[in-house]
Structures are given as C-alpha cells and as structure tokens.
Amino acid sequence: MSLTTAQPTDPGPGPGNPRRELRSGSLPRYFPPALLASSAAVIAGVLLAFSSFGFVLWGVLTALAYTVIAVAASTRIEGGRKAKDRLVTALVYLCFTLAMLPLVSVLWTVLGNGLARFDGYFLSVSMNGVLPGMDAGGAYHAIVGTLAITGLATLISVPVGVMTAVYLVEYARGRMKRAIMFFVDVMTGIPSIVAGLFVVALWILLFGPGATNGAAGAISLAVLMIPVVVRSGEEMLRLVPQDLREASYALGVPKWRTITKVVLPTSAAGLTTGIMLAIARVIGETAPLILTAGSSAVSINWHLFDGQMMSLPVFIYSQVRMGGAVNYERAWAAALTLILVVMLLFFLARMIGRLFAPKSR
Amino acid sequence: MTTTDAPTVAPPPKGRRRIGDVVFAGLARGSGLLILVILAGVAAFLIVQAWPSLAANTANFITDRSWDANVRENPAFGVGSLAFGTVLAAAIALLLATPVAIGIALFIVYYAPRRLAALLGYLVDLLAAIPSVVYGLWGIGFLAPQLVPVYEGLARNLGWIPLFAGPASTSARTILTAGIVLAVMILPIITAMSRDVFHQVPQGHREAALAMGATRWEMIRLAVLPFGKSGIVGGAMLGMGRALGETMAVAMILSPSLAISWNLLQSGNQTIAGHIALQYPEATGYGVSALIAAGLVLFAITLVVNMGARYIVARGNKES
Structure with missing residues (x-):
C-alpha cells in the first residue's frame, strides 16, 4: 500500500525537518485554472502566428500542454502520488469535454444547415407533385x-x-x-x-x-x-x-x-x-x-x-x-x-x- | 420491495371480494402478462415468417456471405459477413465509449462542482435524446468529411498495422466512422449506469480511504472502482446491446456491401441492422422472409447480451 508514506515520526530521506516536509510542496489553488488559461492563450498565439489556427488543433494542443506541464510541475513539487491525482483529474475533465463536443457539434450543424429551409413554407406543404431536383416541397x-x-x-x-x-x-x-x-x-x-x-x-x-x-x-x-x-x-x-x-x-x-x-x-x-x-x-x-x-x-x-x-x-x-x-x-x-x-x-x-x-x- | 407489498393492509373479508377489485386486479395482471405475450410474440412471429426462406435456403445461413434472396426459388443467403460487421462496429463503439463514459461518470459524481453536477449530468442525457437518424445525418453530412484527412494521416503513418492499411476511403464512409457515431450514441447509456453505481458507493468506504491520506484518485481506485465494477460492466454490455441493434446511423453511413474486411479505413463492411434497412424496400420473392431471418439473428444476439447485462447488474446489486 502506498498510503502510509507520510509518517511524521520518520525523518525520511529528504533534507530538512519533517514538519516542513509535511507542509511544503503543494501547488496553489489557483494553479490549474491559471495554467489552463495561459497555455490556451500561448498556444492560440503560436497557432495564429503560424496562421494555422483550427479549433480542434487548438483544443488538442491546449489539453496536451496543460496535462504535461501540470503533471511535471506536480511531480517536482508535490511528489508522484499527487501528480498521478492531477493527471487523472485532467483526464476526467477531458472525458467530459469530449462528450460535450458531439452534442454541441450535432446541435450546431443541425441549426446551421437547417435554418436555410426552415420556414413557414417548409412546415406547411407536402412533397406531393414535387419532381426530383425541384426547389419546392416541405415536410x-x-x-x-x-x-x-x-x-x-x-x-x-x-x-x-x-x-x-x-x-x-x-x-x-x-x-x-x-x-x-x-x-x-x-x-x-x-x-x-x-x-x-x-x-x-x-x-x-x-x-x-x-x-x-x-x-x-x-x-x-x-x-x-x-x-x-x-x-x-x-x-x-x-x-x-x-x-x-x-x-x-x-x-x-x-x-x-x-x-x-x-x-x-x-x-x-x-x-x-x-x-x-x-x-x-x-x-x-x-x-x-x-x-x-x-x-x-x-x-x-x-x-x-x-x-x-x-x-x-x-x-x-x-x-x-x-x-x-x-x-x-x-x-x-x-x-x-x-x-x-x-x-x-x-x-x-x-x-x-x-x-x-x-x-x- | 417490501415497503410496497403492504403486509399491514387488512384484506377484505373472505367470501365477498368486491367486483371492482376483481376487475381492476385482472386488468393490471393482464397488462403484465401482455408484456410477456408481446415478447414471446416477437420471437414467434419472426420464426414463423423466417421459416420459409430458411427451409428453402441452399447456402449455410450462419456462415455464407452472399445474399441472393430476392428470387422465387432456390435462394442462397447467409449472415456471415453481416454478423462480422455488426460485431466489429459494436466492438469499436464499445472500445471508444467505455473509458470516456467512466471518466464522465467520475467527473459528474466526484469532480464536478456540487451545484453544477445535476445540470452537467442532464447535458449528457441530452445526447441520448437526439434521434438516431439525426446522428446518421450528422455522421454523413458533417463528421465523415472532417474525418477524411484524419484517415489519410492514419493510413500514411500507421498503415503498417493491418487495421489501418491504406489507401483510406475518400468519403470516410467506413466502419470506423460508423463505430465513432455509435460510440457517441451509447455514451449516455454507459454513463448513466456507471453514475448510478458510483452514487451507491458507501460513504464510509470513501471516507475511510480519504482518512488514510489517499488522494482523490487513490480513493476512487481503492473504494469506488472495485465497488462499481459490476455496474460498469453491465452498463457497457447494455451499451453494446444498443450498438449491435442500432440501424439508422449505420445504414446512412455505410453503403450496401457484403464483404468481410478488417480494414477500418476502407468501405466494405455492413451490419445486420443496416442491411435490413437498406435491402427491405427492394426485397422481393424470398427477400422479406430472409431479412426477417437476419432480424431473428440480431434479436437473439441482443437478447443474450441484454440478459447477460441485467444478470450482472442484478448480481452486483445483491452483493452490495
């Protein structure tokens, strides 16, 4: 079990007194949102500079940069267990975002493509007598x-x-x-x-x-x-x-x-x-x-x-x-x-x- | 449920049951029995109507890959390639959807801010409200064109894996696209089942893990996942049942075909459900009967998968 690593009585291999080791090494609360915002901004800037901006690419790179930096920083400052926790947290948030993508995409494309023909005429006429290719008829x-x-x-x-x-x-x-x-x-x-x-x-x-x-x-x-x-x-x-x-x-x-x-x-x-x-x-x-x-x-x-x-x-x-x-x-x-x-x-x-x-x- | 069996309610005096009670109880019981009759009827009518073509079939129905059923005599057809396509599409969907669904369920139950959790869960449920034909339209009208460059990249860089061998389809109307759309469709099912079981994890287990100094992930690994295993497996199997039987998204994305191919980037596979929807309007002779026989196979497969899923979920509930 890896649950018993922090024992206050054990001086441990690290330098300094055990009290400091217990308290030291945690990233501030504002770290995740700040990192996410800054990596998103930086990557948007880089992509725009190379004029190859795409929402998919931007999202993927931001998620990747955030995960890598957060885990690396956490490994260095907080230790392996906390780093793993941060990795899983990032993945779980990513899963939810991933699920929202198709929902937004379906609604957006249906709205965008459907509005062109969605009017009173479409809703009030049938397809009776409409020949193929004729610009008429409704539902x-x-x-x-x-x-x-x-x-x-x-x-x-x-x-x-x-x-x-x-x-x-x-x-x-x-x-x-x-x-x-x-x-x-x-x-x-x-x-x-x-x-x-x-x-x-x-x-x-x-x-x-x-x-x-x-x-x-x-x-x-x-x-x-x-x-x-x-x-x-x-x-x-x-x-x-x-x-x-x-x-x-x-x-x-x-x-x-x-x-x-x-x-x-x-x-x-x-x-x-x-x-x-x-x-x-x-x-x-x-x-x-x-x-x-x-x-x-x-x-x-x-x-x-x-x-x-x-x-x-x-x-x-x-x-x-x-x-x-x-x-x-x-x-x-x-x-x-x-x-x-x-x-x-x-x-x-x-x-x-x-x-x-x-x-x- | 013992709370609703009402053992304390005094039965009416013996000998004179009220006529209204008898009629109403009979109606209720009749409705319950009707469910069993309908289910038995589905199986019975499918078998009766599938029998003529199965009896006249000159090929092996289970293994044959051809579909020469639209004739008046000596039809030769089999569901071999269709069954392969069905299982392949469902497997892709399951592989893609299960990890994401577990992640979403964990997010909603343990990570999302308390106040937002209900709303976010509701958003995931909305995915289940979108009709399958709209998913099909989205798949063919939006997703497939987007995936063409991705598939070309896959074929170029990972082409040495037989699954991704090129050249990639130029329309991206392949079994992988169908699998991705199916994954989106079964996501809310697996998520809902996992969420339910995660909610049931005893608070004591979770608090015990946290009190030992476990991080949130360690708490989930030690307390939540072992407890929720049966719910996740059951949910995944329910999702697979849905993916196996899903028709419209597949019928709209894949073109009619009878090939067996492991290649995910080329068109060629078709599923049982998609085949029925595409072939039915043109079926003549033994055609309709043969399609009903194919539907019977689909019914049997999904029945087994669903019963297995319900059994696993029920057993998990009993243990906990």
Whole structure:
C-alpha cells in the first residue's frame, strides 16, 4: 500500500525537518485554472502566428500542454502520488469535454444547415407533385404522419404501461413479479428494427404481403415504448408514501379505488414526465417506420389504416437517400424540426417533473 | 420491495371480494402478462415468417456471405459477413465509449462542482435524446468529411498495422466512422449506469480511504472502482446491446456491401441492422422472409447480451 508514506515520526530521506516536509510542496489553488488559461492563450498565439489556427488543433494542443506541464510541475513539487491525482483529474475533465463536443457539434450543424429551409413554407406543404431536383416541397405530410403514428402509439402504450406498473407495484409478488420486471428490462433492449420486423411478420399473417400503413408503424413504436413507460411508472408509483394508501384503506376504501383515487393522482406528475420522455424517445425512431409505414409517401395522409404514411425521421432518411443538394437541405431542415420537437418534449417533461413532483420526505 | 407489498393492509373479508377489485386486479395482471405475450410474440412471429426462406435456403445461413434472396426459388443467403460487421462496429463503439463514459461518470459524481453536477449530468442525457437518424445525418453530412484527412494521416503513418492499411476511403464512409457515431450514441447509456453505481458507493468506504491520506484518485481506485465494477460492466454490455441493434446511423453511413474486411479505413463492411434497412424496400420473392431471418439473428444476439447485462447488474446489486 502506498498510503502510509507520510509518517511524521520518520525523518525520511529528504533534507530538512519533517514538519516542513509535511507542509511544503503543494501547488496553489489557483494553479490549474491559471495554467489552463495561459497555455490556451500561448498556444492560440503560436497557432495564429503560424496562421494555422483550427479549433480542434487548438483544443488538442491546449489539453496536451496543460496535462504535461501540470503533471511535471506536480511531480517536482508535490511528489508522484499527487501528480498521478492531477493527471487523472485532467483526464476526467477531458472525458467530459469530449462528450460535450458531439452534442454541441450535432446541435450546431443541425441549426446551421437547417435554418436555410426552415420556414413557414417548409412546415406547411407536402412533397406531393414535387419532381426530383425541384426547389419546392416541405415536410407537412411528414409532420402529420409523425403526429398520427406517435399519437396512436401513445394511446396503446400508456394504458398497458401504466397498468403493468400498477400491477408490479401494487399486486405482483414473488416469481411472477421478478419475471415481468426482468422481461421488461430485456424488452427495453429490443433493437428498433426488430420491432419493425415483428410488425411486418404480423401484418403478413393478418393482411398478406406488402400491407404498409400508419397503424403498423404505431404498433411497432408501441412495442418500443411500453417498457419505457413501465419502468418510469414503476419508479413513480413506488415514490407514493405508504401512509397514503393505509389512510385510504383505513377508511374502508377498496383497493382499486385507492389506486385510482389516491395512488395514481399523487404520482400523476411523475407519470406524465415518464410518458413524455417515452414519447420523445420513440418520436425519432426511424428503422421500424421504414419497414412498416413505408418510405415513399409524398402526400398528406391522416388515415392510419390506408396506405403509406411519411414521418419526420423517415423523411430525413429518404431525402438523404436521394442525395441531391436540395434533398440534403430538406433533410437538415426536417432534422431541425425533429430536434426542436424532441427537445421541447424533453424540457417540458423535466419541468413538469420538477414543478409538480410530490415532496419526498 | 417490501415497503410496497403492504403486509399491514387488512384484506377484505373472505367470501365477498368486491367486483371492482376483481376487475381492476385482472386488468393490471393482464397488462403484465401482455408484456410477456408481446415478447414471446416477437420471437414467434419472426420464426414463423423466417421459416420459409430458411427451409428453402441452399447456402449455410450462419456462415455464407452472399445474399441472393430476392428470387422465387432456390435462394442462397447467409449472415456471415453481416454478423462480422455488426460485431466489429459494436466492438469499436464499445472500445471508444467505455473509458470516456467512466471518466464522465467520475467527473459528474466526484469532480464536478456540487451545484453544477445535476445540470452537467442532464447535458449528457441530452445526447441520448437526439434521434438516431439525426446522428446518421450528422455522421454523413458533417463528421465523415472532417474525418477524411484524419484517415489519410492514419493510413500514411500507421498503415503498417493491418487495421489501418491504406489507401483510406475518400468519403470516410467506413466502419470506423460508423463505430465513432455509435460510440457517441451509447455514451449516455454507459454513463448513466456507471453514475448510478458510483452514487451507491458507501460513504464510509470513501471516507475511510480519504482518512488514510489517499488522494482523490487513490480513493476512487481503492473504494469506488472495485465497488462499481459490476455496474460498469453491465452498463457497457447494455451499451453494446444498443450498438449491435442500432440501424439508422449505420445504414446512412455505410453503403450496401457484403464483404468481410478488417480494414477500418476502407468501405466494405455492413451490419445486420443496416442491411435490413437498406435491402427491405427492394426485397422481393424470398427477400422479406430472409431479412426477417437476419432480424431473428440480431434479436437473439441482443437478447443474450441484454440478459447477460441485467444478470450482472442484478448480481452486483445483491452483493452490495
């Protein structure tokens, strides 16, 4: 163990008295930020002087310079153990920065490329009658499809998901409970394309080959959405204090009335949050919809059981597959629309969760 | 959970159960059973629809590398090369994402300023909120062009390693690019699982290490990492399950192909999920059935990986 190196009674190999050795040798608190700022500034200056400034290069060199100098200084002044600690600290900060890069980059490129075509016209017209290469057309039919398909998927999965959560928390016990919880977890891991293939297989049996419609897409999304609703619902129902249930039982209220009148209303905010996060998750699903709802619809279709239905994610994909410059512009604008919808759901969910959550004791 | 089993609640008098209770309990139980039915149904319907093509297949389905399935008779197809591409892409993603995800989790739990920690964790969660098709668009429209010079540099300087042998693809639409995008997508999953388990490390363990004079890193190495091992492994496996089944990013970045190649800088590999998405619109004859068979393989692989991950996580929770 290297933990027992500093023993005050041992004079040690170093010069001077042990008290000084204990206190001496630590870099000041302002050292890391000061070093980071100065190395960033110096490297920016050098790069600008050679007129080869690039943000990636700048970031990489700054991180490298900071790490090397900090570890070297720390080894000299503080000793090996502290130096290792500083190295790991630098690496951990670097990891987080590394994770933020793609987030910022995705949002930035989508915003930058999508704004060109993101306007009222794009949001209000479909692709009906738009020939390849024509500078026209929009995503209205895809927005309609996304609303209809996601809406039906929500209608299917919310009752099933919430009731399963009620069953797991209020009724189930023993092996049955453990089995369902385990398989709900497993179900969260089903690849989305497999959920799509499942509905394709089911639809072939029911309606014969080649039947694609919005309802099929909604069912495949529901398969992906149910486990998410169950997991979040389960957590929320567990947060309801046991006292509330007991108070209700003590008044002679039957169990099912207790659940519908006490437990579910108490956890309503949490359940809503979970459901909105689940919607945010499936609204961007693409693969199952390509298989089930088709990828070539161009006109506005509100009818879930009648023919192909476009949706925003599939719209992005099919435009990219066409590959022209106009197609890419449409894809970016649709991506911006989709991200705005998802982010809106995400933030609303967090707001509801924060504002209306039952106060835990 | 024993707190919710409510042992203190008096059962209704025997003999007369209220009708509402019976109906409601039945509905709840039915929903629970429906989950099991759906999962069984996924497996059953895939098998039923995959069977015709598997029975008629003239090639070895597991090892063959061709895909001549869009015919009316004597199809010959196999998932050999696709399975290889799937595992390779997932392995790249896992190798890139796991160390970074552990670093992020450590940062959020132990390094970030207390007040900011929740906000920063939320930012990482935002990575999971971005739809996969947007990642695909970003990968093909932004990342790939940026990576072309990097790949050329890799091929020039590290070309003696077979993985990086040149000449590098001029469009950078290769399995390595797909792996990088997949790594970004699974980052929040691994981070979330690691964070959860790091939060559970008993305060006593950490304080004991610090009291012995350990630095923060030594505290993490001695108290946190041994405790969190199962959570990290489970999280990594969950991330791998996601990477194995991820479709859109791969389908948009890689072009249709059936080659097996260890070369990360050249196009040629394709994954099962990407193959299904790309081939489905053109499938005729035995084609759809064959793609369903490929999906069945994917389903089986991810099922095993996910069950393994859940088992490891559950076992870790029990030990602690």
